[in-house]
Amino acid sequence: MTVVNDAHTFEVGELNRVIGRLIEDSFPGEVWVQGEIANLSRSNAGHAYFQLIEPSADRRTPDAAIPVALFDSSRRRINAQLRKTGGVRMTDGIRIRVRGTIEYYGPQGRVQLRMSGIDPEFTVGRLAAERERLLRSLAGEGLLRANASVPTPLVPLRVALVTSRGSAAQADFIEELGRGGYAFEVSMMDARVQGPDSQSTVTAALRSAALLDVDVVAVVRGGGARTDLAAFDSEPIARAIAESPLPVWTGIGHETDRTVADEVAHTAYRTPTACAAGLVGAVGAFIDTLVATWQRVVSASNSALSHHSGSLRRIAEHTALASRAVFEVAEESLDLRCHRLARESEISIDRSTSRLRHDSFRLQRAAEHRLTLAEGAIMARASNLVRTGPRVLDRAASVLAGFDARCRAYDPVAVLARGYSLSLAANGSVVRSVNDLSIGDGLVTRVADGSVHSRVTGKQEHADTIPTRSAHGT
Template sequence: MGGGALPVEGRRVCSVSELTAAIQRVIEGSFPAVLVRGEVSRLTRHASGHLYFTVKDAKAALSAVLWRSTAARLRRLPEEGGEYIFQGHLSVYPPRGGYQLVVRALRPAGEGALALEFVRRKEEWAARGWFDAARKRPLPPLPRHIGVVTSPTAAAWQDVRKVLAVRPAWLRITLAPAVVQGAEAPESIARALRGLAAVAPDVILLVRGGGSMEDLWCFNDERVVRAILDAPAPVITGIGHEIDLTLADLAADLRAATPSNAAERCCPDRAALAARVAGPERLRQLAFGAVASARERLAGVERRLLRTVPRERDRWCHAQARATQGVIAAYARRLRRLRGVHDGLAGRLLRQDPRRQLRLRRQRLQLAQSRLQQVPVRLRRMRHHYRAAALRMRQQAPRLVVRQGRLRDLQTALHRQAMRRVHACRQRWLAADRTLRALDPHRVLERGYVMVRREEDGRLVTRAIEVGRGDALGLRFVDGSLSVVVR
């Protein structure tokens, strides 16, 4: 058979279309639903509205398509360079002979981690009681002052203003501007909520338009949640849309679906207030009912007074008697304390009598004079002792010189004896070291000898007669050991 011939006899030859169709059945049947994570590149929007792009990672790339009908219902479209998790299926495009990913849904790759962190924070803060219904404050039925925390350039602020424009004219609105997206947003929102305490609003609206989980993540920050809990007035949140839920919504006193809904729920409009106002007949009935209730309460108060006046009189008399006894006891204690002070002052005055003081000082002067008269006698005695001590010191000087010389001789002899002892000890140590080195088994092994032991009991073998056929021996060399069996 030639080098370029193919063995096709007896074998079926298929066309390109047939082979591609077979591959299409295998691929589309094996991967009807897949999740793929990768980075978007080469994004192209066709005039028909379809999006074509490539999903890639560090080692591979995959063609992908997002049909116009699918793109119309997605809240987020892929962006160049973004990393996403795509849901879809694999499809083969026969005209090009390639396969591609048909995308049905997508989400940013980081949303999965954000969702886990959201659940963790929600469980932890719920355990602290931050979301308990008991913490919720009631809303004022007719607020006069409303504080709004949002961005002054956001559409949410315009929605709130439009709704509050048809509310009662007495409403006062204070805007506390804040950043509502990004790394600076949590601290900015918390600072705005704290700043409203200076103007004391009746209710606070915390609002923002819709967005992705990353856009609204600042409302899941602990600083924002704590600021809502410590806010000076009840807080109504209107963040995103109905499907958007943040931890700030759970901590707020009331959650609204949208910013407009938050403005609607904080205060009724003028038509609702007009419907609440009753007619003249109803007002007259209410007035008569209020007067009748007041008369009944007044009669009840009168009856209680008639029952309680005698008891109150007896209680007052008893209290007056106890107070009188307390005053008498207090004056008696004060009199005893003053008597004690008087006795102390009398004793001090007696001790400070001039005649007594003069007598004491005269006694002290006489004692000092007698001591002064004894000073010359004590000086003569001390001079005699000093002269005797000086004489003894002059007599002991020659003997001290002799003893110093003897001490130096003894120090010299002691040093010589110590040096001889040290030299003798060093010589004995060197001789013992040489003997130990001579008896070292390792040195003996270095000279070619072998140490033989029995394997079964480890006993040292010194004679050939101690070894029999079949005995297992261990041979110790200078660089290792061997096990042998005697034949």
């Protein structure tokens, strides 16, 4: 049974002083304490207050906590120290090692740590060690270059942008895309990019972006201290990027070290502006390739047209020469036939004349023989013979004239001289019917003093076939 001493009753102030002395006796000097920053706030006087905690597994209620007071004079000195280090900024979620005095603050009845110093190398080293462990783990699982194997479309115009809405990073990214002059479509995926909520919100934004109909996901944020970028060295974000079915490009502001997010991303840039410029460059490269390909097609087409134009010219010249040769052969053949007809006509006339003379001689002999029979009959026959002779001669002369006219009619040069023309198709064949030609076919028309080249633009068939002068569309 516990015996309570009722001999003395403490005043609150007195009890606080006793507790304060006990704490001072237990912790006579400064101590080093490590933990995670939570609930960081700053007063108008320049003081900073936060809790140093041991987070629980579910990160809801800490397993242990102690209030920390960082007064303005110490804060300025510590900030100068951190700026020299360049890698640590005191924000919620960052694990630090600090030095200070344990004291009892009577007005609020609480024990707190009055901070006087910090070990920045502890935080930087811890972040680096965790980063290396995570990189080894991802490499062992084959995830380090998994997203790099996801192909980026040739024209990545549809972009899911993961960053803090209204941030400078968002403005820089959008502005750089606008400078490119291409029709980019940006789907904004709002996420916290710093602080204790950054891991969960960025991871959720990445998984939501993977469900959109976009070409690429861009994760961007501005520059900052190494601890400001700690979320992008976290395992949840790294795995969300590595496992994304879309190519993930990063533009996380940093000067030296790359974050784990950069290492697992498809393509990494140092700033949001550089990331946007990379997308503009990808679209521009495709357009340049397209223009170059079109120029090669035009050049090849021009070469082919030039080659075929030369071939067509040579064919036309060959056709003209062949046509001329055909006309010359035909002309020679017609001349030969005319000469042959003339000779045959002369022979026929000679034979007719000889036959006529023979018949006249026979008639004369018959007339003399029959003269004694009937003078009247002889005179009649003689009169008849006188009348018949000129007719025979006239008939023979008419036949001869007909032959001569036919020879002149068959002469092609004479035909052309009378206003007629000879039409040849592109293959050199003589055009005898409108059905020998099609719309757009080329024609070579031979006239008396040369040739005319034309093209068929229309056709018309006549019910009655009559000889007409050649007419062709041009």
